[in-house]
């Protein structure tokens with residue numbers, strides 16, 4: 001399988017937190033999840049692989065190129081990143097927010113008819129048809145989140161990274177978004193997402209990394225690693241694990 005993003009022995013320090021020796025690999029067409037308690041280092045890892053933070057040590061290879069030497073434009077052509085927080089300073093319309101995702105390939109000040117149609121299609125995919133001219137700040141948290149997913153679809157990158165996929169989304173929209181992303185993996189895109197909802201990660205991810213205190217505690221296919229022992233170690237709490245009666249994946253329950 002073709003490795004498109006490789007993280008090797010990555011370390012990073014904040015004053016009171018260290019990310020230690022992270023190794024992870026993303027292959028073409030795979031859905032990769034990162035799980036772990038609050039403050040375990042999920043967002044920090046995602047910010048490092050998108051070059052928003054600079055590692056203390058280690059290496060990140062994007063399509064075999066050292067990320068350190070990749071330009072912002074190159075990275076934007078390969079990775080779209082839906083961050084947890086997004087607070088534009090100006091009043092932008094939804095269509096402008098979406099277009100900003102693909103500035104790296106915009107050739108003219110004006111939006112072509114073709115691109116207007118693409119924006120519409122991306123909004124249709126996240127069930128926000130007709131929202132183009134709404135002001136982003138007037139949308140609900142979940143609607144804003146879906147606009148940001150639409151923006152990453154519009155960016156048309158081979159890798160989509162999402163920090164906390166289900167943030168602000170009701171269960172139906174969370175599943176809708178994860179299913180859109182899963183379908184994209186069938187077309188060869190690769191997804192890396194942080195999840196608080198382990199059961200969604202368990203059903204949809206091909207592989208998960210579990211972070212605790214800035215280190216990978218375990219990794220593997222959900223059916224192999226979502227076990228009572230591992231989940232107890234990860235969250236310091238007892239949970240039950242049952243097998244989904246129809247789809248045959250482990251479900252964590254209280």
Ligand SMILES: Nc1ncnc2c1ncn2[C@@H]1O[C@H](COP(=O)(O)OP(=O)(O)OP(=O)(O)O)[C@@H](O)[C@H]1O
Nearest residue numbers: 014015016017036037038039040041042043044045
């Ligand atoms: N800018 C910063 N300066 C100092 N410490 C930070 C900064 N950002 C994050 N941290 C700390 O780094 C640790 C890891 O944070 P991170 O956001 O990566 O965790 P997370 O696993 O994404 O958490 P959550 O599930 O709550 O989103 C936390 O202890 C956090 O307080």
